[in-house]
Amino acid sequence: MNGQTSHQQSKDGRHDDDAALTEFLASLMDYTPTIPDELVEHYLAKSGFQCPDIRLTRLVAVATQKFIADVATDALQQCKARQSAVVKDKRDKQQKDKRLILTMDDLSKALREYGVNVKHQEYFADCPSAGLDSASREE
Amino acid sequence: MRRSLRQDDKPIEEPSPLPESEFSFTLTRVAVAQICQSMGFSGAQNSALEALTDVATRYLQAIAKLAAASANSDGRTQSNLPDIIVALEDLASVQGFPGFSSTRSVSLYSSPVIKNLMKFVNYTDEIPFARPLPPRKKNFQGAKGKLLKYKGDWDNSRRYYLDGDGWRHVPRWLPAVPVVERKENGAEMKQEVKWGCLDGRGEREDENNINGQQTYPYIHECLQSKLENKKIFYKSVHKKITLDLAIRKNR
Numbered sequence: 001m002n003g004q005t006s007h008q009q010s011k012d013g014r015h016d017d018d019a020a021l022t023e024f025l026a027s028l029m030d031y032t033p034t035i036p037d038e039l040v041e042h043y044l045a046k047s048g049f050q051c052p053d054i055r056l057t058r059l060v061a062v063a064t065q066k067f068i069a070d071v072a073t074d075a076l077q078q079c080k081a082r083q084s085a086v087v088k089d090k091r092d093k094q095q096k097d098k099r100l101i102l103t104m105d106d107l108s109k110a111l112r113e114y115g116v117n118v119k120h121q122e123y124f125a126d127c128p129s130a131g132l133d134s135a136s137r138e139e
Numbered sequence: 140m141r142r143s144l145r146q147d148d149k150p151i152e153e154p155s156p157l158p159e160s161e162f163s164f165t166l167t168r169v170a171v172a173q174i175c176q177s178m179g180f181s182g183a184q185n186s187a188l189e190a191l192t193d194v195a196t197r198y199l200q201a202i203a204k205l206a207a208a209s210a211n212s213d214g215r216t217q218s219n220l221p222d223i224i225v226a227l228e229d230l231a232s233v234q235g236f237p238g239f240s241s242t243r244s245v246s247l248y249s250s251p252v253i254k255n256l257m258k259f260v261n262y263t264d265e266i267p268f269a270r271p272l273p274p275r276k277k278n279f280q281g282a283k284g285k286l287l288k289y290k291g292d293w294d295n296s297r298r299y300y301l302d303g304d305g306w307r308h309v310p311r312w313l314p315a316v317p318v319v320e321r322k323e324n325g326a327e328m329k330q331e332v333k334w335g336c337l338d339g340r341g342e343r344e345d346e347n348n349i350n351g352q353q354t355y356p357y358i359h360e361c362l363q364s365k366l367e368n369k370k371i372f373y374k375s376v377h378k379k380i381t382l383d384l385a386i387r388k389n390r
Contacts, residue, residue, distance in 0.1 A: 017246060017248040017249040018248055020257070021220075021248050021253065024253070024256075024257050024260070025220075027260065028260065031260050031265055032265050032267050032268075034170045034173050034174055034266045034267070034268060035167065035170045035195075035199075035268070036166070036170070036268045039163060039166050039167060039170070040199065042163055043163070043196060043199040043200055043203065044199070044203045045314065046200065046203075046314060047200045047203035047204045047207065047314060048203065048204065048207040048313070048314035049202075049203035049204075049206055049207045049218055050207070050216060050217045050218065051217055051218050051219070052217070053219075056218070056219070056220060056223060059220075059223060059256070060199065060202050060203070060223065062256060062259070062260060063202065063223075063227055063256060064195060064198055064199050064202070065174060066255070066256060066259045067195075067198055067230075068171055068174050068175075068191065068194075068195050068198075069174055069177075069178060069259075069263070071191065071194070072174060072175045072178040072180065072191075073178055075180075076178055076179055076180065099181050099182060100179060100180050100181055100182075101180065101181065101182040101183060101184065102175055102180050102182070102183035102184060102187045102188065102191075103184050103187055104184055104186055104187045104190065106187075107187045107190060107191060111194065113234060114233060114234055115233040115234070116194055118190055120186065120190075
């Protein structure tokens with residue numbers, strides 16, 4: 001008895017899931033992902049993915065968009081956290097709040113949680129006076 | 140690209156074609172920059188943006204590879220929705236997502252990955268791509284779709300091998316053939332001695348220009364081999380004629 005009801009419930013659950021999924025795929029045709037379809041198709045074809053269905057292409061595009069949005073959100077949080085930690089002048093902070101810039105530092109910290117290790121050279125010194133010029137400029 | 144207003148038509152100088160990988164990378168970079176902007180960033184370091192774009196392209200390719208692999212393991216060549224869900228779950232397993240412990244217990248369709256995606260689509264505004272994309276065929280070789288327009292006689296032999304989207308002799312389920320970018324330096328290509336044996340003339344001028352158009356190396360080789368065969372044929376004919384003449388003289 002209990003097994004049957006749970007089995008039926010799972011069946012109903014499956015129907016709901018299927019219905020939600022078909023509705024979702026239909027709604028994908030209205031939603032235009034940021035990455036254009038042709039570009040996604042190019043990368044998919046490059047890797048051996050074959051599917052004539054456009055909705056699946058859009059699904060992949062939306063998944064990538066979500067991934068990049070998540071990474072960007074994490075980087076944004078890192079940036080804001082760093083700004084709030086360094087509080088020197090009130091006026092400077094207000095000005096800087098308007099301009100949030102994606103830096104390599106924040107990005108590497110954000111990507112680390114996703115399993116992507118990004119290392120970046122701090123600077124390249126090609127001649128002995130490379131660092132000296134900027135210091136003289138600041139003065 | 141500026142159009143000349145003069146009557147004497149100077150050919151419109153097209154920008155030098157980017158290699159295919161750079162072209163798609165540039166487009167992806169625009170899309171990624173738009174996404175970052177919608178999140179609240181007002182600017183980005185160049186290197187950071189390029190790194191993020193690289194990650195995006197690799198993510199796309201990773202989804203494709205995993206989905207294709209799961210389809211192939213089932214003996215199919217075309218991927219379908221469960222393949223994609225499996226791929227997405229594999230990629231999301233690095234960070235984890237709520238409900239991960241109950242994956243694949245009931246059904247793939249109830250996977251939390253898809254539910255997160257649905258929420259994302261429902262709650263996020265659309266960000267259409269910034270610029271309309273140019274038509275595909277002009278900028279690089281090996282583009283999918285409308286590849287070579289009918290240009291001239293030399294193209295006929297190649298058109299046979301094209302079947303709209305792909306090549307007839309390559310099965311569709313294989314990944315795209317890698318593009319080999321050739322520099323069109325007609326003057327620097329090897330020029331063999333062709334008709335020198337018969338006339339004593341040197342190499343022919345403009346061997347790489349047939350009908351005034353630049354030929355492709357493949358066609359060039361075909362024509363060369365044809366010319367070689369003709370040369371051999373005419374050599375033999377020449378010998379035969381001289382032999383005949385010699386025989387008649389002796390009679």
